Amino acid sequence: MDCIFCKIVNEEIPCYKIAENEHAIAFLDIMPITKGHFLVIPKKHFEFAEDAPEELMANLMILATRLAAAAKKALKCDGINFIINSGKRAGQIVPHVHLHVVPRYNDDGIYWPWPQGELDNETASTLINSIENAL
Numbered sequence: 001m002d003c004i005f006c007k008i009v010n011e012e013i014p015c016y017k018i019a020e021n022e023h024a025i026a027f028l029d030i031m032p033i034t035k036g037h038f039l040v041i042p043k044k045h046f047e048f049a050e051d052a053p054e055e056l057m058a059n060l061m062i063l064a065t066r067l068a069a070a071a072k073k074a075l076k077c078d079g080i081n082f083i084i085n086s087g088k089r090a091g092q093i094v095p096h097v098h099l100h101v102v103p104r105y106n107d108d109g110i111y112w113p114w115p116q117g118e119l120d121n122e123t124a125s126t127l128i129n130s131i132e133n134a135l
């Protein structure tokens with residue numbers, strides 16, 4: 001399969017690896033948003049996070065949490081964004097599940113750009129029902 005992250009997992013192309021466990025590998029993002037931006041990916045290929053096994057996603061988060069705590073200590077950042085873009089519309093470019101861990105700094109000049117909507121009771125219960133019915 002012609003997947004750049006599978007090639008990193010298989011060591012066909014290099015990466016700046018930070019750590020790995022049985023299921024996941026973490027390495028520095030080649031085009032970092034901020035200093036210390038890294039990715040945590042499953043060793044097994046899945047395109048979308050929501051289609052991957054729940055346990056595998058939990059394993060990503062275990063490694064990400066451990067490394068984010070270390071990065072916070074090492075880099076003295078002021079916050080961290082944990083981000084998964086799933087699907088083109090959500091900004092996913094590399095079609096292999098990956099969790100971005102982006103250290104944030106008070107002076108990084110990056111602002112959350114999303115608009116804030118509104119939620120009423122009727123919409124909330126319709127949404128909850130439709131998600132519950134799809135479980």
Ligand code: 5GP
Nearest residue numbers: 004015027028029030031085091092093094
């Ligand atoms: P996405 O937009 O799919 O959520 O993010 C993909 C990320 O992968 C981007 O931040 C991009 O910089 C990173 N990336 C793409 N190709 C490579 C690569 O070959 N090596 C590394 N380390 N990062 C990559």
Ligand code: ZN
Nearest residue numbers: 003006045096
């Ligand atoms: Zn892959």
